[in-house]
Every structure is written in C-alpha cells, then in structure tokens.
Amino acid sequence: MKRLLVLLIVLLIPSSVFAEGQGVTQLMTELVVQLGIILFAARLGGRFFKKIGLPGVLGEMIAGILIGPFLLGSIPIPGFPHGIFALHQGDIPVTVELYGFSTIASVILLFLAGLETDINMFLRYSLKGSLIGIGGLTIPFILGDLTAVWLMNVDFMDPPALFLGVISMATSVGISARILSEKKKMDSPEGVTILAAAVIDDVLGIIFLAIVVGIAESITKGHGGLSWSHIGIITAKAFGVWLGFSALGLLFSKRISKFLKSFNSIPAFSVLSLGMALVLAGVFEHAGLAMIIGAYVMGLSLSKTDISYVIQENLFGLHEFFVPIFFTVMGMLVNVKSLMAPQVLIVGLVYSAGSVLGKVIGCGLPSLGLGFNKKGALRIGFGMIPRGEVSLIIAGIGLSSGYLSPDLFGIAVIMTLISVLVAPSLFEKALAIPGIGTHKEAKGTDTVITEYDLPSPEVGEFLVTKLISSLEHEGFFIHMMELGTRVYQLRKDDIFCTLEVDKNQLRFITAREDLAFIKTLIYESLIDMNNIMKEVKNLAKPDEMRKELATEAHNRGDFHIHDYLDQEDVELDLKSNTKDDIIGELVNILYNSGKIPESEEAIAAVFEREASMSTGMQNGVAIPHGRSSGIDTVKVAIGVKKGGIPFDSIDGKPSNIFLLLISPKDAPGPHLKVLSSISAALNKEEVRQGILTAQSRSDLLSIIDQGIKDKK
Template identity: 45%
Template sequence: MNLSPHFYQKRWLIFFLVFVFVGLNTLLAQEAKFEMGHKMTLLVIQLAIIVIAARFIGLLFSQLLHQPRVLGELVAGMVIGPYALGAISLPFLNGPLFPKGPGFLPVSPELYGLAVVASIVLLFMSGLETDLPTFLRFSVVGSVVGLGGVVLSFFLGTLIAVLLLPGVNSFLSPAALFLGALSTATSVGITARILNERRKMSSPEGVTILAGAVLDDVLGIVILAIVVGISRVQIGGSEVEWGHIGTIALKAFGFWVIATALGILSANRLTRGLKRLRSQDAIAGVALGLALFVAGLAEVAGLAMIIGAYIMGLSLSQTDIASELRNRIHGVYNFLVPVFFCVMGMMVNFAAMKRILVFGVIYALLAIIGKVVGCGLPAYLMGFNWRGAFRVGAGMLPRGEVTLIIAGVGLSAGAIGSDLFGVAIVTLLIASLIAPSLLVKSFEGGSGLRKETLLKKEEAGCRIKLEFPSFHIASFIRNRIIEAFENEEFFVHRLNIDGMIYHIKKEDVFITLHQKEGMIELSASEDNRALVSLIVMEEILALKDLFEAVQKVKKPEMVCEELASGLLSDEEEKFN
C-alpha cells in the first residue's frame, strides 16, 4: 500500500506531539511533586518556628511581664511574620520563611487552614467551658449589660468608619460593618483570671460580667454571620436591601437558636451514645470530629465555621462528659491555639497601619469607651452604684479570640484590608493590656451595689466541712472520696488553677470538692446533700476499717526495722 509523503509528515507530527505531551506531563508531574514537597517542607518549618516562638514569647509575657500569654503569642506572630523577620530571604529555602500568600491573606493558604482548624478547636473549647447555669441564673442583668456593650460598641465602630475612613460612606459598607463587629466581643479569660485571684468571681459584679460576656460572644458570633452575609452580597457587586439584611439576620439567628436548642436537647442522648465507645480517648476524638463537622455545616449554611464549633461545645457543656472532654482535648488545644494567635499576629502590617494611625487611635479609644459606657450604664440602671458599674465596664474590656476570628474572616473575605486588620489587633492588645490594671484598681473600695436589685446571691446549697489533723491524711481521704465518686460513675475534673478544687459531675448532679491543707469542703445543691453525706460517711467507715487492719498486722516499727535491715550489707554477706 502506497502512502503519500503527506501522511508520513502527519504521522511524524502526531508522534512528535505525543512525545511532547508525555514529556511535558512527566515534567509537570515532577514539578508539581517538587512544588508540593517544597510547600510541605516550608509549612513544617513555619510550624516549627511558630510553635517555638509562640511558646517562648508567650512565656516571656506571662512570667516576666505578668501579662496574658495570648498577647505574647500575638506579638510573636508580629515579630516572625511576613511583615517583619519572616520577610527576610533565607538561602536554604530560596526565599523568605513566610512568603506572602495569594489573595487578601499575607500567609499561605495551608498555614491559614491550620489557623482555621485551631479556631474551631478554640471555639469548641470555649463552648465547652461556657457556664450556662450561671449565665441563665444571672441572664436578666447579664443580658442587659452585654447587650448595652454590644449595641454601643457596634454603633461607635461603624460610626467612626463612616466618619473617618476614606471610601466608606455607608453604615452597610463591609469595612464599617466589620469594624463594628470587631468592637462587640468580650474575652472573659483575662477578667475571669483576675476575678478568681481576687476572689470576686461570685460577687454581683463578677457574675454579671461572666453572664454578659457569654451573651457578648454569642452576639459577636451572630453579628459576624450577618456581617459576612451582607459583605458577600456587596463584594459580589449587588446592592443590599433592608429586606435582604433581615433575611440574613433571621437565617443567622435562626440557625443559632435552632442548632443550640437541638444541641442542648440531644446532648444527653448523644453523650449516652458516645459512652458506648467505652474509651475516653475515643469519646473525645468523636466529639472533636463532630465539632469539625458541625462547623463545616455552619459554613455550608452560609455562616461562619466558629458558630458550629461553639454550638457543639455549648451543647456538650452541661453533660457529665464535658470536663473529661476538656481534659482530653487539652493537648490538641495547647498545640493548635498558640498557632492560631501567632498566625493572627502575623497578619499585622505595620507599614499599612501608618496611613491610618489617627484613625486607629480614635478607634481604640472608642472601642474602650463603647464597652465601659455601654456595659457600665446598663449596670448602673440595674442597681449597681457608679463604682460597681465601672467594675462591670472594665471587666468587659478585654478582647480575645472572637475578635481575632472576626478580623481574620473580614481579611480573608476582602472586607477589610491589612491596615484595618492591624488596627483591630492593636486595639485588642491595648484593651487587653489596660483591662487588668483598671479592673484591679476598680475593685478597691466598698460595695458596688446601690440598692437591693435583681441580683441575688448564689444559693448556698449544702456545705460539708471535714477537718483532719494533717494535709497528708486529708489528701488520702480526698483521693478516697474522689475514687468513690468515680466508682459511682461520676466524672471528676481537677480545675486547672492553683489550689485543689475538683468538679464532680454526673448528669444534673454537680458537686465541688475543695481541699485546703487539712480541710476538705464539699459543696452541692440541697438535693444532693444525702449523696455527698452518704459517700463521705462510707469512706470514713472504710478508713476506720483500714486503720484497724493496719494495727492488726504488725507494729509499724517492726515493719520498718525489717525493711531497713540489710540495706548496707555487702555482696559477700548476701551470698553467704
């Protein structure tokens, strides 16, 4: 068969094309493999530097400067980030350690992804630690105070953006909304630490702050959902109508209310299911997995992931496995959360902030005024005197994780630039640095109450006090009592604060055990008096048995002599 030269030309062309295609493909695959390998290497080295720097600077802040560790972690991020030391090119990496990422974020998507996972763990833990009964008990006064702070802070935040920021001329512009939302959330961690140190946690001011802060966080998260919704529409180029805002708000609030109600209602059933796993580690693992899943669902529903994580934590917070979950997740939390704060610190662009320095100062000032006045005034109206109202306002000042998450979401969505992000972080730092000294000073002086108010002192319940002749005997009995509760399938959790305070929990039973030197005190509701009394009684009876049994064995001196004899005998004597 004769084939034309044209055909041979064509065949050669096809052969050439196939060769080029296969060659290029192999080359690209190798390139991609190399690219992927390089990215992962960079990520691992970045993580190593972040973990070490966050630990060191965090410790420096907490131990030398006596400031919260999170502030140190944020500063660590600022120092090693892409706008500072991280921008220096390193020869073995063929570039800087923290190269600027694509899009609005100054860090790589991989690193930001890790920070997002950390924020989910953080908010899941916040939800687990939420003291829902205290919030509900003081919900009236707490809600009024929290709401006052949120409304005024949000209003002042958006107002200053509209008045002073170029290009922002509407209260509904994404930048204004984000600056408003950033002012709302309160971080109760710093305040709780100070209140605890000063033994003011259960004072009227203390419980009002705690209840108000819970509402603040919830409102902050819901506001974030609404702001994200509106911003997405605006950044997409569409006009936002009031009806649309209503829909977004309703959706966010609806999701929040329904998911929380469902979560709390099904928590006990879920807990029973989890307990079937018969392994505390497995329970914690599955619970964390569920938190990630619900976080994902919230994002699918058009809300922020942290809402889902917080709801999951809040739902499980009142179950008897909550303290065990907190214990088990603590390791993951301790590793990931400093990464989150450090990555957030990395996003602060000092050069960009210079442009809006005046704005930043006014914004920080108003953010502080917004909280002190916004929370203090309703507190005054609810029956505190000016001193008490100032205490409440100062206690609501610190900003924390929710503020950072809102800022991070705003930055990644392009609603705020790196300059405004920097302003938000610096405001957070200033507010958190001022709050402790202000709060300590405010608690000097007398009562913060003006008159008999809605605030009622916490119910005393029952208190059982046991005095023992020494710390060691008291510790022995304490361990026996704890073991007895564990045998009754109670969950016992030692609080991570100084002193020996234990929370003992099962379903709706909640008991606190506190040991101070030779004294053990158990507190519970009046309903659980019989349970506490009977358990303690049985343990004391068992102890009596134990002492009697020891006396029957041998004289302790004789046992000791037997144990001590022969300790210094040499080898030969032993063999002889």
C-alpha cells in the same frame, strides 16, 4: 539566654539540612519546620510576657509579628531563599496550609468556649445579662462602625465598617474571670453578672457575625444597596439557623452524650466530640455562616451534659498545641510597616478608645438601672473590656475573605492588644474600691458550702484520692483545675458540685438538695479509710522492713552523687554529741551554703520524721531526712562523727556516718531515688570504711560515687 540560644539553633538547623525543591513533599517539609518554630517562639514569647506581668497571648502575638513574613520570616537563608515564613501574595500573607492550622485552632477555641458556657447562668440571669450584654454589643458596634465612617469616608453599611463594628463587640472575659477568682469575687453580684453578660455577648456576637457576613456577601455579589427587608431576611436566617441547631443540640444533648459514651473510652469520645464540632462547623460554613458558629453550637449542645468537663480536660493537649499556633499566626498577618504609618496608628488608637469606652458605657449604664450603684457599674464596665480570640478570629475571617485590608486587620490587632493591656489594671482597681456594688445587700443563693478541716495535708491527699475514686465508681465525670487552690468539678447527670482542696481543708460547694449526697459520700469514704488503715497496720512491720532496707546493697548505678552533694556540704569531723544536735548541725551546713532558705522548718521536718521512727540503721549509719518548703530539689549533707553517738539504731550501736536529706515539700523531687541509691552504697563495708578514713571531702565524695556505680 539559654532558651534564646536553643531557638536560634532551631531556626538555623533548617538552613543546613533542607534544599529548595518542589511538590507536595517540599510544601509539607516547610510546614512542619514552620510549625516547630512557631511552637518554640510562641512558648518563649508567652513565658516572657507572663514574667513581666502581662497576658501570655500578647507574647504569642508579638512573637508572630517578629518571626512573620513582614519581619524576620522573609529573610533569605540557605534552603529557604524567600525566608522560612516567606511573604505570600493574596488575601493572606502566609501559606494556605499554615492558615489552615489557625482555622482548625479557631474551631477548637469556639468548641471549648461553647462547652464552658453555663446555660443555667444564662437562664437565671437572662434579664440582667441580656440588657447589659446587649448594651455591651450595641454601643461598641456603633462606635466601631462610626470610626470607619468618620476616618475612612465609607458608608455605615460598607463591609469594612461592619466588620470593624462586629470585631469591637466580642468580649473575652478569661482575664476578668481569672481576676475574679483570685480576688474571691467570682460569686459576687458583679462577678456573676459579668460572666452572664459575657455569655450573652458570645451568643449574640456570633449571630451578629453571621448577619455581617451575610450582608457583606450580598454586597460583594452585586446586590448593591441593601433594603431593610433584605437585611431582615439575612437576620432571620442567621437567628433561625443558630436557634434551630442550638435547640436541637440541647434537646438531644443527652442522646448525643449517650452515643459518645458508648465508645467506652474517655479519650475516644472526647476526640469524637471534636469531630462532631468540625463537621458542624463545615455545615455552617456551607450554609453561609461562619465555621466558628457551628463549633460553638456543638460545644453549647454538650455543655449541660455530664461529660462536658471531661472533654475539656482531654482536649487540653490539643488546646495547648493549636492555640499558640493561632495567636502566633494572627501576629504574622500584621503588616508592621503599614501598622507604623501615622494614619493607621491614629485610626487604631481612636478605634481602641471607642471600643474600650463602648464596653464601659454600654455595660455600665444599663447596670445602673438594674440594682447596681456607680461602683458596681464601673466594675461591670471594666470587667467587660478585654477582647481576645473571638475578635481575632472575626478579623481573620474579614482579612481572608477580602472584606478587611491588611491595614484594617492591623487596626483590629491594635485594639485587641490595648484592651488586653488596660483591662486587668482597671478592673483590679475597680474591685479594690471599698464598699458593695449594689444598692442593697445581695440575697444569698441556694448554694451550700460544706467545709471539713483536716489534721494534715497528707490526710487530705489520702481522703481526696478516696473521694475521687468513690465518685468515679459512682459514674461521676471529674475535671480538675488549678486556680491558686486545687479545684475539682464533679458532675453526673443533674448533680453538679465543686470540691476545693486547700492544705488543711476540704470545701464542697453544691446545691442544697445535693447536701445529703455529699455528707453520705464523706461518711462512707471515712469508713472505708478507717478499714484500710486497719489492714495497713496488719500488713506493715516497720522494724523488719528497716532491717531489710539496712542490708540492701544493690542499686541501678545510674545515679550521680555530684548532682545533689557538693564538697561544701561534707563535714569530716562533726562537733555535736547528741542526736538532736547532730541533725541541727547537718541542717545548718545546708543553710550556711545557701542550699535551703531557712533552717528551723527543715529541722522541725526531720524531727517529725524521727518521731514516727528513727532513721538510725545499722553498722554505724544514720539517714535523717524530711521535707521542707522553699527548695526545688533534694538537698544532701553528709558528716562523720569520730567515735559515734547513740542514734536509736537497729543494732543498738552508735552511729558515726550521717547522711541528711531535705526534699521539697510542695514540688516533685527524686527523694526516694536519692535515698535508696546512697543508702545502698552505705550498706557496703568498703564504702563505710572508706568514708571513715577519708582525708578530704573530695575523697569522701569519690568513695560514695564509686560505691553507687559498683553494682556488685
């Protein structure tokens, strides 16, 4: 509700501060307001759909439909007499400026898709991937085109029918790849085949788009009935331009990479690589091919270089900004009123069913003759169902070019939504079927997995930091991903390996010929760590540092104790008489007030910290603390023990004021800030005396709060 209120305020602010005007300034003012609202709406829609177990892109598209010109966007408000997203006449219902942002987003999407393309996988599985990929293109294209022929009474070669055919061809396996990763099936025969076939789909699907655009332009420019020779020329041109630029890009990829790296700045050459993609996208558009083909070719050219993952990582911010805009604007293009017409819904459902069946049949049947059984064929077919950004980009091109009517664009959106909705559950159920998906057990690859067990997560963090530093010093480019576990992709020239970081284990996945390099890396890093630890032991003087900390009474004064400590977490008369019991009593205070989910782990964490060095300070103060899971921020309890108890303090005297801190184990939290601020306050004589004589919990909190604010 808070987020909805914020969005409402954002929507209403423009009405009170903007007046109707003219000129470029007014257009730009409207544009920046529109972009701001889109970002909020997309983020809220995406988060809501993720919470209910659906892909976030669906939420972004639905948000676009809701705030678009066919619904809320055209409602007049002060300052916007025609609505914030007024309905525009022409091929597209939104402003050219806003559509321009979605066009740039489509270029970024396809550039990154090209960077992510695995050329080696493409070549290694070219036979199986090609046959399955071609089947996954041909059958959906024919069924999509025939749907238009049957229900719209048009010819097979009419532009609307061709566009519906090519829209149903595209595959977006991001959802399937995520499921494969979660189920640990990424390197299974079905997983590898799906990813390889998706590469084929991307390549051939984009070429088919170029052919369809060429045919559509020839028809609309008056060439009339196309001969097969004319179609052949268009096809040869599309393949020739694509293959030519792709071959040149791959041939000169290392030189392009070297040129980009000459700028000596990773952010700089990442942005410049996108600049090259934009230029090539414009060249392809000017040559009669779609922009996205040029962007994909530029990404493909850099995909095998050692900077590909670094570029992806550095363009992540642009991706997060532009991509929600793209999906939201695509939702805005949907005419909801026409979409709800019975005829459009029927066509949309029939078209969607044909698109889903087309992938299952087109990809599943060829796989039966390529070593897969029925289980494997079903998994491959279901894994190739999802459509996404490429389908929407093609549909947007058709709409903006006038080849698709708003009704047909809505039908394409229905198909995309349905494919994204049904694919995950079908694919997960297929993967859950027991048994292998091939007729014979798959042979192992030349990939080697090397595992190193760790004594603790802290040692793992230390070692990973050292490893990454060593690799960067060697000239490696490193890309980090979060896929349940932390995954690093490490690349330099022809060396490529993956490092998976689990809590108590490091796992290297690399080619056999690089195994010696990995073992040398680990050995040298451990030697360096051992030398560092010796230097740290010489530097560290814990007892002296603890004495300095126990006398420091200054702090910033901007800390508020009430943000972390409530009255119910204060005990003016602790009952325990030993150190261990005091810690247990304080932890149970937090547990009984619902601040921590369970007490055993928290007690163990505090005991572990005490085992390394006592937290008994001096002047009767002790600050036991530890890190536990299941909490999102620091939890604090404070107690007073009349007369005090031994707590291994610096001055050897009993402790009577106890401050307990439990911090998150796996999440960021202001542990040090809370610890230092309260410790500094407790080092003041007047604060300690006030705590010992406090008559109520609220008085005790006020005394600590005043001690923190007082900088003297």
